[in-house]
Amino acid sequence: MGLLAGKRVLSIMALCMMVGLLLLPIVVALPSLAIGEEAPAGDTAKKDGDKVEKGRDVYYKTEGIVVGAPAPKTVDGPRDYPRYNFESRVLLWFANQQHLYYGSFVLAVPIFCMIIEFMGVVTKDKALAKRYDQLAYDFIKISLTAYSLTAILGGILIFTFLTLYPAFFSYLSGIFRPVMHIYALMFVAESGTLYIYYYGWDKMKEGFLKWIHLSMSVILNIIGTLLMFLANSWIGFMMSPAGVDEQGRYLGNIWHVIHTALWNPLNLHRILGNMAFGGGVVAAYAAYKFLASKTDEDRAHYDWMGYIAMALGVAFLIPLPFAGYWLMREVYAYRQQMGITLMGGLLAWLFIIQATMIGILFLSTNYYLWQAMGRMRGAEKYQRYIKYLVFILACGYMVFITPHTMVMTPAELKAMGGQQHPVLGNYGVMSAKNGGINVIITTTVLSFVWYMRGNKVSTVSWAKFGNIFMGIFFACAYFNIIFLAVYGYYIPANVRVGLSVPQVATTLSCLFFMFALNSVMMKGAKQLGPIEWGKISARSQYALIMLATAFTWMMGLMGYIRSSVRLFWHVNEIMRDNSPWAYTHTVGFAANMISFNVLFFWITILFVFWLGSLGAKKVPVESKAGIPGSIPQPIASH
Amino acid sequence: MKALMSLGALIGVAGLLLLGGMVLDVVPSTYIRLVEGYMPIQMLLEVACYVIGFTGLSYTLNAMGMAIPRFWQGIGFWVFFLLYLKYRMYPPIPFSVRAMYGTVSLVAVFMWVSASEEDWQKFKQPIMNVLDAQTGGNRLLRYLYLVLLPILIGGFSFNAMMPKSEEPIELRTVHPAPPASTKVHGKTYTLQTSQNPYRVNPEGKYDQEFSNANIVEQGMGRLMKPNANPWDDKNQGYLKYVREGGEIFYQNCHFCHGDNLNGRGLHAFAFNPIPANFTDPGTIAQLQETFIFWRVSKGGIGLPNEGFPWASVMPPWEQHLTVDEIWKVVLFEYWHTGYYPRTWD
Structure with missing residues (x-):
């Protein structure tokens, strides 16, 4: 008992130490927030009255006392940009x-x-x-x-x-x-x-x-x-x-x-x-x-x-x-x-390229889930419908990756009769792309739902009604997302941007409501067989490796984009x-x-x-x- | 169910015959028209119809004991889609996009045929048969592949490496990034906050909602709203400015941008690329009015150099028009196309 109490005291002390460690830097840093080196200079300047120099915040538009030096105007040379015989930026x-x-x-x-x-x-x-x-x-x-x-x-x-x-x-x-x-x-x-x-x-x-x-x-x-x-x-x-x-x-x-x-x-x-x-x-x-x-x-x-x-x-x-x-x-x-x-x-x-990578992430996820259904008995009933999910995913993906400005030779440009293709050009703007990605995500949710119920049969009395409800819910979700994507072309751009909210809400509704409903329906469900862990295809594991590689590549890409947007x-x-x-x-x-x-x-x-x-x-x-x-x-x- | 599937099979066969006709140039691609305003969704619906048709066809053939092997189903669908993109869609789709779609559809076919272990086994069986070469026919096929594949790959490589006389591809971007502000006729305009001084309500105040209510209707007809005819001399304010903008447009811009603002003016095809098509939802509909003001004022020569080449021959109209005239032209362009300028509220 005493040993246990001692352990508790020790652990509480350890926890306090953690919190202390967390707060320590804040406490240490506080003085520099309040009375940093610049602050007294500011105070002195205040006392001098006429020496106070005020500046206007470039973003907040508030006025403040200038306490820092201006941004240096650099010149290309060893003082500002010392270098090896290699591109420093790289x-x-x-x-x-x-x-x-x-x-x-x-x-x-x-x-x-x-x-x-x-x-x-x-x-x-x-x-x-x-x-x-x-x-x-x-x-x-x-x-x-x-x-x-x-x-x-x-x-x-x-x-x-x-x-x-x-x-x-x-x-x-x-x-x-x-x-x-x-x-x-x-x-x-x-x-x-x-x-x-x-x-x-x-x-x-x-x-x-x-x-x-x-x-x-x-x-x-x-x-x-x-x-x-x-x-x-x-x-x-x-x-x-x-x-x-x-x-x-x-x-x-x-x-x-x-x-x-x-x-x-x-x-x-x-x-x-x-x-x-x-x-x-x-x-x-x-x-x-x-x-x-x-x-x-x-x-x-x-x-x-x-x-x-x-x-x-x-x-x-x-x-x-x-x-x-x-x-x-x-x-x-x-x-x-x-x-x-x-x-x-x-x-x-x-x-x-980023859109392509995002698509790969979702496609890999779906593929993995379909493969994972192979290790549970009873999931066969869903597997025959996978081809339709593939079709929906592919359509959403193609819309999502279609560039607004296409890569083409001048001859192709001439044959097309203009910079924008009358059919595919519309896939290139945000309204269609929002539709594309929401369709992809909704399909991923559907794949998850199928996976979650793969080896089970619901035993609740309202199972039939529940299944019909879920089917209708998903169908309405797809319809709403696609309808809003098309409707987006007929309204002002600022309103169109707002359409993303109901589209996202539709997708998230599928995610939360359908997961919740499915969980309730599957409570106490009849098991058709166990999940046979380890009995999954090697392809599924390559899909996971693909998923990770795509994540890594996309992170590198997005970091580069975010940094490059500052231009010079x-x-x-x-x-x-x-x-x-x-x-x-x-x-x-x-x-x-x-x-x-x-x-x-x-x-x-x-x-x-x-x-x-x-x-x-x-x-x-x-x-x-x-x-x-x-x-x-x-x-x-x- | 059987009847439905038979109907699907009928659709599938009809669709295949139609596409076959287009491939052989017996049936023109425009035989079934792509309807303006509905083209993007029409394409997806058409492909969906084909998928339904193929499902029905597969089911029916299966019932007749003539099932198509999974291997040929997969390959067949992929080939169909490539042909569809190449021969059904018009105007022609650039190769780069067809390559993207072709890759996606190939991946999709792979996902379909390998989604379950049973399907995957069925799909790869013919490949394994050829590799194992247990029969004479398969042995012959294996030798054929051994000879043909290197020739095929060599041919592709040769074709790719062969010097070509056509102009190279340009990664052109349509919307150049505008500066934060622009100076026109000695006055600086901040693009984020400036407004068109002629987009006003009867009280003379800036009012986009009022102007939005008076633009032509979008869609196929592009009809004028009742009581919103700018060419009615009695109209004042916004509609009068639209008329003035229209006059300036038809005196200066329509030669290239076309009398319907679709980029197909008299001189349009002397340029490559042809001038911007304002009726496309991807051009002015995506942009703030001040962006257009800047583009018109500075022309092709004033474009920022970080995105070379811009390939724009538009003159800097500030050298020919006043600031007021430029704003009025911009007003007219939005009115005529039925689009609303982008705002950020």
């Missing part, structure tokens, strides 16, 4: 992208751990709970090795900035000084929490201590998310500066500098993106292990792991296009020319990029560079996986025991 691109890949991964995986550990804690089935716990542990173990690499890559990134872009980095760090300090200290807190979380796993595996352990994962994720928000404020500032005047002089309000026009949509988009990416990487890891497995038991375990990771990743992938849509809308609202450069002008081709500005309209590389790369070069980054990431992450496997912890014996084929069923399906 070096920075590489360092940045690798850091981002790993950063995203190590921020996403603890969120998975938290969810899976929680599932383990609340699951009543002991064997299943243990398995969930083991899975969460496996995840965090992978993340731990990647965490060190993230820190190393972060260091490389900073050194690259300092050595190749000193003038720009000096300006940025001058403005964000308190934020950067908070960031650094939060990183310490993140590291401390992560290590205690990981190394305390076995010590805190039961009872109250388990809850403490779980709450530590919550703290870990809060810190991680805040870290990302802070980093986002820098890129938000570079794209849509605020808190400075036209000359780039800091006006003393750090919140304005952080809370720029694009900060919130960037935050949301990155959280969802990281989660989807993390799910993809873990699913690819599981797929690789599945394909390399020698025993049925291992195959069953990694099949299950791949499914869980995929389901979590896709759960965040589904809202991702909507978050992206919000981001683009805010970009347009912030600067029309920026929006047009992105989606109608210079970078529009990259958006077509370090900080949009404030600090001009006068280096010789202030031009936009060709699509081909960018694609090659992104591919190289993807390849490098996957090679290094394979190394990380290999390191993780060196100290592999065997699955507890009791959790392995059980009836063959009755390996725990995933939460999403039951």
